[in-house]
Amino acid sequence: MGFLQRLINKARVKSPYVFHFNSGSCNGCDIEIIAALMPRLDLERFGVKLVGSPRHADIMLCTGPVTEQIKPRLQKIYEQMAEPKFVVAVGSCACSGGVFRGGYNVLGGVDQAIPVTAYVPGCPPKPSAITYGAYKLLEVLSEQLGVSEIKEAEKAPEEAAEV
Numbered sequence: 091m092g093f094l095q096r097l098i099n100k101a102r103v104k105s106p107y108v109f110h111f112n113s114g115s116c117n118g119c120d121i122e123i124i125a126a127l128m129p130r131l132d133l134e135r136f137g138v139k140l141v142g143s144p145r146h147a148d149i150m151l152c153t154g155p156v157t158e159q160i161k162p163r164l165q166k167i168y169e170q171m172a173e174p175k176f177v178v179a180v181g182s183c184a185c186s187g188g189v190f191r192g193g194y195n196v197l198g199g200v201d202q203a204i205p206v207t208a209y210v211p212g213c214p215p216k217p218s219a220i221t222y223g224a225y226k227l228l229e230v231l232s233e234q235l236g237v238s239e240i241k242e243a244e245k246a247p248e249e250a251a252e253v
């Protein structure tokens with residue numbers, strides 16, 4: 091791997107841009123994502139930045155179940171993201187359909203429409219669980235892309251996952 095590619099990989103892991111998409115959630119999970127970005131848990135300490143366009147994003151945070159109506163839109167948004175791209179299903183609905191599973195127009199979780207890299211279960215998941223999920227995803231990406239480990243100071247405290 092060349093120097094430039096190593097530099098790009100490091101930048102990608104140290105400063106992931108995140109796009110948030112709601113495919114039909116009750117907004118409970120969306121509020122928890124906002125809470126994870128607030129100063130108490132401060133997802134930004136990992137370099138995570140919320141962006142308004144899928145074209146600028148490395149990671150898509152998806153909330154809510156996938157319906158017949160939203161599936162093609164979700165797939166179109168996914169196609170607009172540049173490679174390499176990753177999807178995190180946040181909440182039980184995004185993981186499996188949750189309380190909406192079995193509805194006449196509900197297909198299930200986000201993985202019924204696009205590939206999912208990580209799942210954060212819960213209804214809704216706690217902000218600390220979302221932070222922990224994001225941290226774990228970055229840890230896996232670091233290994234896959236050959237980037238040195240996330241600094242000790244940046245690590246999510248173990249107790250954060252239990253709050």
Ligand code: SF4
Binds near residue numbers: 212213
């Ligand atoms: S997992 Fe719970 S909080 Fe999240 S969208 Fe579904 S019903 Fe709402």
